[in-house]
Amino acid sequence: MTQPFLSIRKLRKAFGAITAVHDVTLDIPKGEFLTFLGPSGSGKSTTLYAIAGFQDPSSGDVLLQGKSLLAVPSHKRNIGMVFQRYTLFPHLTVADNIAFPLRVRRRPDAEVKRKVADMLAMVRLESFAARLPGALSGGQQQRVALARALAYDPPILLMDEPLSALDKKLREEIQAEIRRIHRETGVTILYVTHDQEEALHLSDRIALFRDGRIEQTGTGEDLYLRPATDFVAGFIGNSNFLAAEHLETIDGAATIRLGDGSVVSGVNVNGTFGKGQRARLMVRPEAFRMERNPTSAELTVEIVDVAFYGERRRIVARTAAGQELDIRPTTAAMETYNSSLPRRQVFFDPAAAFLFPA
Amino acid sequence: MLLDYDRMGWLRVALLGFTVLVAAFLLLPVVFIVLLSFGSSRWLAFPPPGWTLKWYGELFADPAWLEAALTSARIATITAMLAVLIGLLASFALVRGHFRGREILRGLLLTPMVLPVVVFAIAIYAFFLRLGLGGTTIGFVVAHTVLALPFAVIPIATALEGFDKSIEDAAIVCGASPLEAKLRITLPSIRIGIFSAAIFSFLASWDEVVVAIFMASPTLQTLPVKIWGSLRSDLSPVIAAASSLLVVLTLALMAVTALLRRKFRT
């Protein structure tokens, strides 16, 4: 087996009685864009800080190409990092900020100059070289921070919620920039965010954190289409959870009874359920159809509200059991929809539904 | 990582050690003087050959010390009241007012704090000699109020700047007169600033030496003048006893400040 490029082994970090990270283990191949996604306090930043050397883990190890990083002080780890807050050196110009890591490495002046020019070109801020950080917008500051972090060609780039202080439009702009730079440089990126959309747009792979543990690791599609737990299903994308009763499971496909008594066969199932065990069925709002097809299951609902969301509509519906559903059919699918019928059937494909423990 | 207390390693040990040394340096004279005041050696030998209360006895036996302390207390109290009152009015004008030259006027009021006291001392000394106010309580109070005013204006103006005026406006909308709103809403809200102003302006007068040396007359001298005179003649342990009482007073003021701050915060 080939040695993983970066390897996090059984990492644990406790602050007094509180354990922020439990037993995190993860291998990251070279060149990957991996995102630590999770709510605040889930341990993703703590894990990143252990890699950066800002915090010593209570136990476990971080290996880069087979060698432990833990005994190496931060300034010798040769890791790049972009922070949540603007951490440009306020007394140095943009060019001097980018030159800083090269100067402390005592690189020759000519090389520093050339590299700074390259980096400024990479983040497209050539004309800002002589400005002080205070005269830059938030987005520009983070681009300089990116240039500074990559100026010394670190094998790994850590990014700790670098876009959280920016507005939406700017965030999307810089996301595209980060993707381009990842493509161009091939640097391995560990990216921390609590924003699932950001994680889905950027990453090759996502590690979803919850309460100091990794809940699931996989591509964005894996997490969206094949959530391992109800937490993953709830965190990535939108979801409806319907009360259900498990009847039987054959070859990973379960048969269940819903609250209105209807029986649905062929839903995805994670874990094992006993006969009659109470469970929850997850159906994405986008998975609901307004038209029947041969394999679909159906639900009778009362339409409470319909709102226009551009390419989709958002319907608030209530089941016979009184549970509210979030349904998002495409606007095209709604053309034949008769809004005068308050009660009607909606449909979903059992293969797009997942059964989780209650 | 130079600002991460938990990750500084040996550097933290070195810096902490240095900080402890400096704290000891700052504490040394204060502790030393208190110990010395109980030492039995007239020549201030340390450690003292024995312990005694006789310097305190001599201190209280000499009516000049008590009189000087009372004079200082009287002058400092009147000064503090005047400085807080004038400072309060001035702070409202400086913080709330809209007129040209506000910054210059603020600078003017604060200048007595910056100007070397000796310059002010000889200026006011000469001035009061002509007015016949030299060596009088009024002369002392006026001169000390000028010196104490910046120490009153700064904390009050700072507190007032931190107070949201719309709360006062809300009180007026509720039916309070502007004066009533200030008295019932604004003043209680900035009481920490007013209290600090009172302490600082009291201390500014109570500890003031230079103006006092020039202004003092044989019949009217403040405590610092009395200490100054004794220091120039000899280093008697009686001064240590008087100084120790001043240290106790400082500690008492610090305790009151800390208690009130805690009370006001909640």
Next chain:
Amino acid sequence: MPAGFGGLLPALILVTLFFVVPVLALLLRSVTGPEPGFQNYATLLGDGTYARVFFNTFLVASVVTIVTVLVAFPVAWMLAIMPSALASIVFGVIILSMWTNLLTRTYAWMVLLQRTGVINRTLMDIGLISTPLPLINNLTGVTIGMVYIMLPFMILPLVGTLRAIDPMTLRAAALCGASPFDAFCRILLPLSLPGIAAGGLMVFVMSLGYFVTPALLGGTSNMMLAEMIAQMIQSLLNWGLGSAAAFILLVVTMALYALQLRLVGAGRATGGV
């Protein structure tokens, strides 16, 4: 009358009548006493004796400022980042020292530093020296006593400056490859410089005009300006010369104070520290 101006009147009357007017009268006296003209200034600036006093004043103020900055910086650094329970003890000590009567503190140093004082005794007892060191009535004594008084004025504002620096900036520097030494020289020190300059200038200005401590701990051979002014007026009754010297002190002080205001103001304007 402009809005809200009335409240300033009592303060303005007080300060004008009992500060501005007396100081201006003093200035007037420096060019009129004993006869009109600038001969007082000519005497002060031309005579070697006075030049020595001016030189001494600047020397003492400079030494005191440098020592104060060097001692205050590490303390302020620790105070800015240490756990608050620990820091509040140190702050307590600083406030106690600052609020204790000036003469009390100076008296303590007189006793501690004298020939037969504790410090000389201790050094002799442990055999470091055989004859007492001259610690008082000279530059050493003034420096110790003045640094003692000035330390709080340097430490307290510097803590504010250092607390305003984001620790993340230093972490970023470390991850960029800066050793602690590099991070200190290239980041922490430059970022604290506005605070050091402003505080240092304040200490320098205060030291220039200080009277009590130099008068009690200094020697006759290194008299400072404030003491000389007091002597001219009190002992020699030479009002003209004393006023002129006072006015020189005033001008130098106010000029440096204006410079300090500009430094602090500039720091605020750039949003740095």
